[in-house]
Amino acid sequence: MDFVGSHILSIDQFERPDIDRIFAVAVLMEPFAQRKRVTKVLDGAILGNMFFEASTRTRISFGCAFNLLGGEVRETTGIENSALAKGESLYDTARVLSGYSDVIVMRHPEAGSVAEFASASRVPVLNGGDGANEHPTQALLDLYTIQKEMLAKQRQLDGLRIAMIGDLKYGRTVHSLVKLLCRYKNIHLHLIAPAALQMPEHLVEMARANGHTVHISEQLEGSIAHVDIAYSTRIQEERFGSRAEADLYRGKFRLNQSVYTQHCEPNTVIMHPLPRDSRAEANELDTDLNENPNLAIFRQADNGIVIRMALFALTLDVVDAIDDCSQAVGWYTGSRFQ
Amino acid sequence: MDFVGSHILSIDQFERPDIDRIFAVAVLMEPFAQRKRVTKVLDGAILGNMFFEASTRTRISFGCAFNLLGGEVRETTGIENSALAKGESLYDTARVLSGYSDVIVMRHPEAGSVAEFASASRVPVLNGGDGANEHPTQALLDLYTIQKEMLAKQRQLDGLRIAMIGDLKYGRTVHSLVKLLCRYKNIHLHLIAPAALQMPEHLVEMARANGHTVHISEQLEGSIAHVDIAYSTRIQEERFGSRAEADLYRGKFRLNQSVYTQHCEPNTVIMHPLPRDSRAEANELDTDLNENPNLAIFRQADNGIVIRMALFALTLDVVDAIDDCSQAVGWYTGSRFQ
């Protein structure tokens, strides 16, 4: 695809070469995100960071990515009091707001809203999440993280063995990840979930139709024995039909250091879309994994910055100018990436 | 008037040469707002964008206007949790906040509050709307839009024929527009509203005292036959005394393509202060006008940017330095203003 001037709405837009291009640009962004260099390539450009649904982390990540390229950020948070609440159409909102900035990131609680907005926008729109529908930068940062972790072991995405654990029925991130992995070859998918929360059948079929191996299980132990990546997601109790059913699975999908040591290969990488619920009753990653060097969840968050920088650079056509506009960092950066 | 260091609180401050000056500077801002050039004339300056009443669009528009001149923006939204809610006086708030920035835009729900704030401020204050009182940048962008649309037809503001439609009793924007038009000559005003929502008598008198012609009507058809501008505003049902009265007028002031084709001169320009309520029951502009090139409502929003840039440039005394601080745009701007 031609990224210049394009809206980024869905991972369905990307063929494998497109993903390779995004990831190649993301690699170029690393020195800037890690504060080894500063670039001002977007000096004078304005991002409209329009979050019509609150999301601190994603909002700040997009905003910082734009600042790291030298641009300015104007933003809004929440739908209350906005013109949308007074009956303004997404068409009108887009026509107005797209006259204010050079690019827009939009998050909105309704599926399809961002595409509708984009169709009336005069500047490129990046989907920051539209309800149950899509959150393409999360999917890309997940895949970029997997590729980076594999490359550190001289491995490729082709041939990847990955376990997806937890609520695979409602989890938007794992759905997107399965779709993206269908662009690659010979993937071994281990789908570990309570029966009522398994991956939707059409995605399982899609994976198999692409020649991938799919293992389905209700048991963590055994199923995570031979994987490169263990991707954990939250199970919310209210997803089960009854308390009795919830009790049946309680703690069975929780990954901690003891389970890891006993059941995983030594270098299995642990991922999670974040935020992680660290309360005692939560059914996900235990905090005793925090010292495990294979816990990649914070590297995932860091990778979100470079993926978002890459998409801005590609849609605004400044990839080739980034280095020319770069300079040394003049302030303390010592503790940043240890 | 001398703009440098002045507060911009009310359209009553402006004589015709002042308006001409603002509009002349706004024209200079067009290439920057349209991304043909970038200027850094306010590089290092800080705007305090203090919205003690939420308004996404106006807040973002002021913020972008300042960014487009190269400045930084700090802002607040809403009165909850602010010191004002803890009993702090506007005097104290102004004394404190005016030490933080080079210029302040303030919006506040109470009439007169911005002037009170400005009297204690050490930096210029621009009124971003103080309740039912004033919203001077909206009035200016409306008049600037009319002038620009007229100029495109080799016409001037003098001699303008304009219809104002809808709630003319409570609509702050149409009141301000009538006042501003009193600085010009030989205006033909067609005031089209339900009897209970007509333009206040003192404004009608003011227009007549300035030599303008005023036609008053309760009928859209006929009254919009010979105008250059049809300025539509929303009628809220709750403004009527009873449901029966509301039913009497239902849909009668709604402008759509069919009414336009049947009753207007071919190039009649359609305006609206926005946001437009696009819900089926709304009494204003129909979405079937969206493809009509004379629908100027989004050009109005764009003009808000250059008007606000002009006021910043004038009060901060940088008009003559804008071009010297300008540079080429380095990123994609292709689809922006088609």
Added chain:
Amino acid sequence: MDFVGSHILSIDQFERPDIDRIFAVAVLMEPFAQRKRVTKVLDGAILGNMFFEASTRTRISFGCAFNLLGGEVRETTGIENSALAKGESLYDTARVLSGYSDVIVMRHPEAGSVAEFASASRVPVLNGGDGANEHPTQALLDLYTIQKEMLAKQRQLDGLRIAMIGDLKYGRTVHSLVKLLCRYKNIHLHLIAPAALQMPEHLVEMARANGHTVHISEQLEGSIAHVDIAYSTRIQEERFGSRAEADLYRGKFRLNQSVYTQHCEPNTVIMHPLPRDSRAEANELDTDLNENPNLAIFRQADNGIVIRMALFALTLDVVDAIDDCSQAVGWYTGSRFQ
């Protein structure tokens, strides 16, 4: 202490030479805060201004301080909808957010939360207030104000005579100020409060153990006769055990021009942590003091900017580069500091 890369969490970190260093850098910041010069020393740096508790004034002050050094600001306001509300630990929040910016200011309603956050952060964290615990920049700006007001009279902090008035039991700012004054010599403290709201005994003891003189009183008159500084704080009625007790003290700690003229030395400086409650029933500083040149409350607010600039410059190690990155101001600054 070595400021470079350090967290600023508590005034307990500072010995007297550290305070002297901060104040010396704050003095260097004055021309930039007063708009005599502009510096871009942090051009390209990003502040994460994380206010998990709303505070317009402190948030804007930190943000402007960073902008005045040339940096960019990303921020959040309020804990609602944040990941913290979904059970994310401060550890996780810190690991994620500290990958987004070069330095973080954090405010949070829970005592100790900022230190916990800082322990997991990869960049320096400045405490913007953690509940009843600490608000170190407020304490520093108070002391800096006292020193500056004393220097204007050819006096030093050593030998200072200060009255603290109002709620001395719950007032975080007066507690911190007592602690900081223990780094100096021969201070005369006049603690004027209702019996139920006096300064905690351990702080009185600490002052005496450092050789200071402490006078305790329930009466404003007489107790403010021989002081250099009268530091007033708010008394909230709900702090008293009963309405009868509140009535007993009503208005007795309110300072106005008449009390000042009758009971204070001519040049006694009046301070207050702000916001000041200007409603009629408030028990603090009267607005009739506004024209009194010894009312230093707005100078205090201004001093907050240079103190915060100094802490950013010290922790990010750019003090020596500030002047090299400076330039003339190109816009109107006439009315700013009269």
